Amino acid sequence: MLDRPTPDRRVPDRPMIEIRDVTRSYGAFKALDDCSLTIREGEFFSLLGPSGCGKTTLLRMIAGFDNPTSGTIAVDGQEMVGVPANRRPTNMVFQSYAIFPHLNVEQNVAYGLKRLKLDPVEEKRRVDEVLAMVSLNGLGKRGAHELSGGQRQRVALARALVMRPKVLLLDEPLSALDKKLREQMQVELRRLQQAVGITFILVTHDQYEALAMSDRIAVMFGGRIAQVASPKEMYQRPVNRQVADFLGGMNFVKAEVVEENGSSITVDTLGFGRVTTEKPKAFVRNGAGATLGIRPERLRVLWDNATAKYEVAGTVVERHYFGEITHLIVEIPGLEKPLSVTETNDFGADDIPVGAAIRLGYDRDALVAMAD
Amino acid sequence: MTAAAEGSPPLTADGIRRRPPLLQSESFQGLALISPTLLYALILLLLPILVVFAHSFWTQNYLTIDHTFTLQNYRTALTEPIYLDLLWRSLFVSLLVSLFTVVLAYPIAYFISFHGGSHKGLWLFLITIPFWTSYLLRVMSWKVILGYNGVLNSGLMGLGLISEPSTALLYNTSAVIITLTHAWAAFAILPIFVSLEKVDRTLIEAAKDLGDGPLRSFLRVTLPLSAPGVISALLIVMIPTVGDYVTPKLVGGKDGVMIANAIQAQFGKASNWPLGAALSVTTMVVVSLMAGGAVFLIRAAARLAR
Ligand SMILES: Nc1ncnc2c1ncn2[C@@H]1O[C@H](COP(=O)(O)OP(=O)(O)OP(=O)(O)O)[C@@H](O)[C@H]1O
Ligand SMILES: [Mg+2]
Numbered sequence: 001m002l003d004r005p006t007p008d009r010r011v012p013d014r015p016m017i018e019i020r021d022v023t024r025s026y027g028a029f030k031a032l033d034d035c036s037l038t039i040r041e042g043e044f045f046s047l048l049g050p051s052g053c054g055k056t057t058l059l060r061m062i063a064g065f066d067n068p069t070s071g072t073i074a075v076d077g078q079e080m081v082g083v084p085a086n087r088r089p090t091n092m093v094f095q096s097y098a099i100f101p102h103l104n105v106e107q108n109v110a111y112g113l114k115r116l117k118l119d120p121v122e123e124k125r126r127v128d129e130v131l132a133m134v135s136l137n138g139l140g141k142r143g144a145h146e147l148s149g150g151q152r153q154r155v156a157l158a159r160a161l162v163m164r165p166k167v168l169l170l171d172e173p174l175s176a177l178d179k180k181l182r183e184q185m186q187v188e189l190r191r192l193q194q195a196v197g198i199t200f201i202l203v204t205h206d207q208y209e210a211l212a213m214s215d216r217i218a219v220m221f222g223g224r225i226a227q228v229a230s231p232k233e234m235y236q237r238p239v240n241r242q243v244a245d246f247l248g249g250m251n252f253v254k255a256e257v258v259e260e261n262g263s264s265i266t267v268d269t270l271g272f273g274r275v276t277t278e279k280p281k282a283f284v285r286n287g288a289g290a291t292l293g294i295r296p297e298r299l300r301v302l303w304d305n306a307t308a309k310y311e312v313a314g315t316v317v318e319r320h321y322f323g324e325i326t327h328l329i330v331e332i333p334g335l336e337k338p339l340s341v342t343e344t345n346d347f348g349a350d351d352i353p354v355g356a357a358i359r360l361g362y363d364r365d366a367l368v369a370m371a372d
Numbered sequence: 373m374t375a376a377a378e379g380s381p382p383l384t385a386d387g388i389r390r391r392p393p394l395l396q397s398e399s400f401q402g403l404a405l406i407s408p409t410l411l412y413a414l415i416l417l418l419l420p421i422l423v424v425f426a427h428s429f430w431t432q433n434y435l436t437i438d439h440t441f442t443l444q445n446y447r448t449a450l451t452e453p454i455y456l457d458l459l460w461r462s463l464f465v466s467l468l469v470s471l472f473t474v475v476l477a478y479p480i481a482y483f484i485s486f487h488g489g490s491h492k493g494l495w496l497f498l499i500t501i502p503f504w505t506s507y508l509l510r511v512m513s514w515k516v517i518l519g520y521n522g523v524l525n526s527g528l529m530g531l532g533l534i535s536e537p538s539t540a541l542l543y544n545t546s547a548v549i550i551t552l553t554h555a556w557a558a559f560a561i562l563p564i565f566v567s568l569e570k571v572d573r574t575l576i577e578a579a580k581d582l583g584d585g586p587l588r589s590f591l592r593v594t595l596p597l598s599a600p601g602v603i604s605a606l607l608i609v610m611i612p613t614v615g616d617y618v619t620p621k622l623v624g625g626k627d628g629v630m631i632a633n634a635i636q637a638q639f640g641k642a643s644n645w646p647l648g649a650a651l652s653v654t655t656m657v658v659v660s661l662m663a664g665g666a667v668f669l670i671r672a673a674a675r676l677a678r
Contacts, residue, residue: 065577085580098578102596102674111592112582163582 015077016041016167016199017062022071024057024223031057032068033223039167039201039216041076044193046202046210049220050246055203056095058220059169062201064088076166091160092169095176097152099144105131105155106140112163130162133192150181157192167199174209186213207247211235219243235295237278240371244293251299251339255292255369267292267369270334271312277369291370296327296342298366301349301358308361314339316356326350330360427649437645445650455634455651462614462631462655463662465545469552470560470610474602476553477560481601482594484561485568496565499558507555511622514551518542518623543625551623552613560605567601568594596674603670607663614659631655 017039024032032054039045047055060066061073064085073080075089091112100108109127118126131137134154139147147155153173160168173189174182190213193200204210210217211231218228227239238244241252255267258274266276269292302308317338318329326349331338341360343349352358403410428445431438449455484495502510517523518541525537541547571594579589617632624630631651638648 063581065580084585085577086583086585090581092578092581094574094578096572096574098572098574100575100578100593111579115583115588159578159582 014041015039016043016075017201018072018074019058019062020072020074022058022061022068022073024054024061024066025069030223032061034071035220035223035225037218037225037228039199041199042197044190044200044202044213044215046204046214046217047220048204048207048210048217048246051205053220054223055205055220056171059092059171059201059203062167063090063092063169089166090169091163091165091167093153093156093160093171093173095171095173097156097176099147099152099155099159101144103144104140105136105142105144105147108144108155109140109158109162111159126162130158133161133195134158135188149177150185153177153185157189161192161196161198165198167201168193170200170202172203172205175204175206182209189213211247219246221246237368238293238370241291241293244368244370249296249340249342250293251296252337253292253294253335255290257288257290257369265290265369271332272367275364275367275369277365277367279369289372291372293368293370294339294362294366296340299339299341299360299362301328301341301343301347301352302361303347306361310364311359311361312339313357313359316352316354316358319350319352319354321350326352328352328358330358424649424652427646428653430646432644432646445646446654448647449650449654455631458629458631458634459655459658461545461629463658465548465552465630466610466613466659467662468549469556469613470606472549472553473556473560473609474564474605477557477605478564478602480557481561481564481568485565496562499561503558507618508622510555511551511619514547514554514623515542518547518550542623544627545624547623547625548620548628548630551619552616555619556609556613559608563604563608564598564601567598567604571597599670599674603667606666606670610663610666611659614655 015038017037019035019037019039022032022035023030035054035058047058049055057066061068062075062080064080064083064087067081080088100111103111106127109130110123113123113126127140128137131140134157136151136154136158139151142151144152144155153176157173170189174185177185186209189200189202202210202213211234214231216228216230217234219226219234221242227234227243229237234243235247238247238250244250244252253269253271255269255275257265258268259266259276260279263279264276265279266274267290268274272292272294275292300308302311312332314330314332316328317331320327320329323345325342325344328341328343328349329338330341339360427437429441429443431440431442431444480499484492488495515522519525520537520539520542522541524541525534528534529537575593575597576589579593580586584592614630615632615635617630617636620628620630620633632655635648635651635655638644638651642648
């Protein structure tokens, strides 16, 4: 990815949004259950999770369209509970874009500025500036119905950005676009965020989108925040099976904890033997049971006489061809479930016959121990 | 579903596109579908109008009609002060009635649409309840309310606000306006309700998000987007009330007479059909102009509101 955030990009370490113990109940059902989260100034933050996990609910509470049943939300140090949406320093890009159908592009973008009673020249300048920022120059006079999906998305973005909010909230802004446009907009959104330096909070259920765009991600399940981490940490050190599974494929191997101390954990497995790994930050163990995980792309086929420091041997039971890569399902003696392996086709992994005996090499740091 | 219904001519086995047979073509099917209503409308709407239109250029000769072309009826209709007076009063009444009706209906429609929750159907049902009785009965009940010994007068006297019954309530133009406004309320509520239902609620949230309070978001988003409903409500009430003659007759008294009463008289007692026809055509044209003018004004106002 072109705009993968660089770890050394400076994000000032000042909290912009503080969510403390927020619960939102609908009757007996808790759409949000005791969520706490701090989002820093200038950060590109993603709320990631499956459908119905409460992402929109949380975002709407930050915007002021809904209030927590209990708990507090502060934006830039100011308590927000009870403050209506029109007085909050946040702006939202709606999933449906919510472009005003009776107004043209320019009027849509200028909608929020009207209240500020700016000098008409200044207003026009700000509208033109933000239209250029989202590459919509020249389309100002278009009616709302004469726009493509991507253009509508940009109008919604421009309309929010022109208000110069402290926080921009985006509710699945790309999900209505086709794949190609979506990938292009991911890059553009990220670039835009870096240029304006505003805190972005993006809601998405697409793990690749979250990984590609964010400084940090919060993964949510059933109204609870499961893990908050940088994309890399989230992908490599998920706290539990659910998070690991949601962020792309992972092989899970049954393990038993034999030793646990401050920063490391040692587990016993069949197949991978005794492994000591760094302990995930929010590791919560129930009993001695645990899971050892390894991503399919961290297993590599060992050709001919090649050897690796750590390896397992097995038999290919299935082969799936995906163009640039091949997916192999390999049965390992002693393991309950076969391992899946992703191998690039540069060396002819697509020619490995089903039934062949192969050896797989891996690095110790690719193994991650996690809670069930 | 057939290929024709999907809008493309069927592809035959040998791959050559043929024109669909007449009976399967989309326009034919469409025509066939609306033809009963269309015929009905033609016979019962267009024909009578043509008959009226033709009569307006003829002359009544006691019991027979002289079929030579003349504009004399229109001259009478447009110059005789009594007819002009009645026409103006009718337009004035219908304009006021439609304005009052829409102004009163809008909050109700708004309430049902935005705060009706899961009881919207029930609310709409309640609104139709007055229609279970005849229109005449509803007008009569206004007589009971507004009359000399009516509910309003006794109520006001009971409260000591007036010492003797007021005669200013019934048998004048305001009595006509009050009665018509009540009678047409439901017809205004429904179209406004429908257009409010179509307003995407996220648009209102977007307006709030961009800094508008409840009043401003209503004026800048909800109201302009429900304008089609307001316009149709206005027209639905305005057009028929110009031609109403039952209400003025029952509660209008001497002052409340409207153009339709004059037209009725020409077709009835006065037995001058051609003049009645000319008055009808004139009224129709003027009402159309007024309706068009109202639509134009609302559109212009909506544009300005941006
Ligand atoms: N008004 C409501 N009444 C009852 N339950 C609600 C209400 N609004 C939301 N919920 C429930 O709260 C949960 C969270 O909803 P939310 O819209 O936040 O999900 P989400 O994570 O945004 O999902 P999606 O990815 O599908 O948009 C859902 O289970 C939903 O059914
Ligand atoms: Mg959602």
